[in-house]
Amino acid sequence: MEAAKQGIITEQLRRVAEKEHRTVEELLPLVAAGQVVICANKRHKSLDPSGVGAMLKTKINANLGISGDIKNYAEEVKKVELAVKMGTDAIMDLSSHGNTQPFRQQLIRECPAMIGTVPVYDAVIHYQRDLSTLTAADFINVVRLHAENGVDFATMHCGITRETLSQIKGGHRKMNIVSRGGSLLYAWMTMTGEENPFYEHFDEILDICREYDMTISLGDACRSGCLADGTDNCQITELIRLGELTQRAWARDVQVIVEGPGHLAMDQIQANMKLEQTLCHGAPFYVLGPLVTDIAPGYDHITAAIGGAIAAASGAAFLCYVTPAEHLALPNINEVRQGIIASQIAAHAADIAKGVPGARNQDDKMAAARQKLDWDAQWQYALDPETAQNLWEARKPNDLDTCTMCGKFCAVRSMNKALAGETIDIL
Numbered sequence: 001m002e003a004a005k006q007g008i009i010t011e012q013l014r015r016v017a018e019k020e021h022r023t024v025e026e027l028l029p030l031v032a033a034g035q036v037v038i039c040a041n042k043r044h045k046s047l048d049p050s051g052v053g054a055m056l057k058t059k060i061n062a063n064l065g066i067s068g069d070i071k072n073y074a075e076e077v078k079k080v081e082l083a084v085k086m087g088t089d090a091i092m093d094l095s096s097h098g099n100t101q102p103f104r105q106q107l108i109r110e111c112p113a114m115i116g117t118v119p120v121y122d123a124v125i126h127y128q129r130d131l132s133t134l135t136a137a138d139f140i141n142v143v144r145l146h147a148e149n150g151v152d153f154a155t156m157h158c159g160i161t162r163e164t165l166s167q168i169k170g171g172h173r174k175m176n177i178v179s180r181g182g183s184l185l186y187a188w189m190t191m192t193g194e195e196n197p198f199y200e201h202f203d204e205i206l207d208i209c210r211e212y213d214m215t216i217s218l219g220d221a222c223r224s225g226c227l228a229d230g231t232d233n234c235q236i237t238e239l240i241r242l243g244e245l246t247q248r249a250w251a252r253d254v255q256v257i258v259e260g261p262g263h264l265a266m267d268q269i270q271a272n273m274k275l276e277q278t279l280c281h282g283a284p285f286y287v288l289g290p291l292v293t294d295i296a297p298g299y300d301h302i303t304a305a306i307g308g309a310i311a312a313a314s315g316a317a318f319l320c321y322v323t324p325a326e327h328l329a330l331p332n333i334n335e336v337r338q339g340i341i342a343s344q345i346a347a348h349a350a351d352i353a354k355g356v357p358g359a360r361n362q363d364d365k366m367a368a369a370r371q372k373l374d375w376d377a378q379w380q381y382a383l384d385p386e387t388a389q390n391l392w393e394a395r396k397p398n399d400l401d402t403c404t405m406c407g408k409f410c411a412v413r414s415m416n417k418a419l420a421g422e423t424i425d426i427l
C-alpha cells in the first residue's frame with residue numbers, strides 16, 4: 001500500500017494487472033486507496049499474487065485444517081492439492097489441534113494461493129495452556145509467529161469489545177456469537193475482565209503487519225448466525241468499529257479486508273454490502289456465505305452460493321466457501337470439492353452480472369460448443385469438466401450428437417438440421 005501511495009509499481013501489482021486484464025495505471029490508485037488489496041506476505045515466496053477488490057474478479061477461499069476429532073494432516077494435504085488444482089484463490093488454515101506450525105509452513109512453502117490463518121485459535125494450542133491463563137502478549141506473539149511464517153492475511157477479531165459483552169448479555173440474539181474466534185475472545189474477556197487484546201493493542205498488531213506485509217482480515221465476531229440475528233445492533237456496532245480500525249490501518253499502509261455475515265435473508269444482502277462499503281470506506285468485503293436460509297443442513301453450499309452470488313454482484317469482493325458439511329462435520333475431500341464448485345459458480349455468476357472484463361468469455365465459448373453439439377469442447381469450457389464428462393459418458397446416447405435427455409428429440413440437433421435444410425429423422 002505504501003508503494004502504491006508513492007506511485008511505485010511492484011512486481012506483485014504488475015502480476016495482478018496481468019491476471020485481471022487491467023493496466024497497472026488503473027490498479028495503482030485502487031491499491032493506494034485500499035479498495036484493492038494484494039495479500040502477499042514478503043516471506044511467501046511460492047505465491048502467485050492475486051488482487052481482492054469489488055471491481056476485480058471475485059475471489060474465493062477454501063477453509064481447511066484439522067480438528068481435535070479428525071487430525072489427519074495427510075488428508076488435509078490432499079484437500080490443499082485439490083483446492084489449488086481447482087483454482088481456489090485462497091486457503092485458510094483453521095487447524096485447531098496439536099502443533100500447527102509444520103502444516104502452515106508447508107502451505108507457505110508450496111502453495112501459490114493466498115494463505116490465511118486465525119491466530120487466536122492457534123494461541124490456545126500453541127501454548128498448550130487454558131484460555132484464561134493467556135495474556136494479551138501471548139496473543140500478539142502468535143500473530144507475530146504467523147507473520148514470520150509468511151501468512152498473507154490473518155483474521156483478527158478486533159471489533160468485539162467489552163461493549164459487546166453487555167449487548168450479548170442483553171439476550172436479544174437467538175444465536176449469540178457463532179464466530180469461533182469471537183467466542184474465544186468473548187470468553188477470555190469474561191474470564192479475565194480485560195479488554196480484547198486485538199482491539200486494545202491494535203497499533204502493535206499494525207507494526208507486525210507492516211513489517212511482514214501481512215493483510216489484516218478484520219473478523220466479524222458478531223456476524224449473524226441465523227436469519228433472526230441478521231443486521232442487528234450487535235453486527236452493525238461491530239461493523240462501525242471495523243470501519244474506524246480500517247482507517248487506522250490505512251494510515252500505517254497496512255492493507256485491510258473486512259469480514260461479513262453470516263446468515264442473512266436475501267432481501268438484506270444488498271443493503272449489507274452497501275453498509276460495509278460506506279462504513280468501511282470501500283475496503284474489500286469478504287463474506288462468509290451469506291447463507292440465505294437456516295434450514296438446509298447438508299446443503300449449505302447451495303444456501304451460501306445463493307447468498308454469495310447476490311453479495312458479490314452487490315459489491316462483495318471475496319467469498320469464503322461453504323461445504324455441504326457446514327454446521328455438521330469437518331468436510332471430507334468430496335465435500336471440499338462441492339464447496340469450491342458452488343463458490344466458484346456464485347463468484348462467476350456475480351462477475352458476469354457486474355461486468356468484470358472478460359467474465360463471460362467462457363460462457364460464450366460454451367454456448368458455441370453446445371450449439372455445435374461438440375462434447376469435447378463442452379468439457380473444456382465446463383467449470384468441472386470431470387463431472388460433466390462422467391455424466392454424459394455414464395449414460396451415453398445411441399446418437400452421439402445428442403444426450404439421453406432427449407435423444408432424437410434433441411432441440412439443438414433438430415434446429416441445426418432444419419436451418420441446414422436437412423430432414424429431421426426422429427422415428
Ligand code: SF4
Binds near residue numbers: 404407409410412413
Ligand atoms: S438431447 Fe436435449 S438436453 Fe441433450 S443436448 Fe440435445 S437438447 Fe440438450
